[in-house]
Each structure stands twice: as C-alpha cells, then as structure tokens.
Amino acid sequence: MQQDGxxxxxxxxVPALLHSADESWFEPLPMDEQSEDIIEDTWGDLNKKSLLK
Incomplete structure (x- = not known):
C-alpha cells in the first residue's frame, strides 16, 4: 500500500516540477508544438490513471 502512495x-x-521549471532549462532540447502536446497528453493520461486508483 505504501508503495502505491x-x-x-x-x-x-514530477509534472508539476517540470511545468514550473525555468524555460531556459529546456533549451538544449528544443521541441516543436506537436512534441509538447504528446508529452502533455502522456502526463495527463498518467495522472488520470493514478487518480483513478
């Protein structure tokens, strides 16, 4: 049980930390809008699954 917590x-x-991180931190890894959408969708799915547990 504790492990699930x-x-x-x-x-x-983690998503909150990434979201609040300084934009310049991501400079070495430039992304187009499509890549950002894919990442946001993935995090959204993970968060929904964790909230449903």
Missing amino acids: VYNYVLMT
Missing part, C-alpha cells in the same frame, strides 16, 4: 506522489509532483 509513493508512486502516486511521484506522478503528481
């Missing part, structure tokens, strides 16, 4: 905590905090 840690797993959900990581899923909830």
Whole structure:
C-alpha cells in the first residue's frame, strides 16, 4: 500500500516540477508544438490513471 502512495506522489509532483521549471532549462532540447502536446497528453493520461486508483 505504501508503495502505491509513493508512486502516486511521484506522478503528481514530477509534472508539476517540470511545468514550473525555468524555460531556459529546456533549451538544449528544443521541441516543436506537436512534441509538447504528446508529452502533455502522456502526463495527463498518467495522472488520470493514478487518480483513478
């Protein structure tokens, strides 16, 4: 049970950390809008799955 809690905590905090990170931090890895949408969709799916548990 405790492991699930840690797993959900990581899923909830990592996207928030990435979202709040300074934009310049991503400069070495330029992405077009399509790539950003794919990443956002993936994180959204992961968050929905973790919330449904």
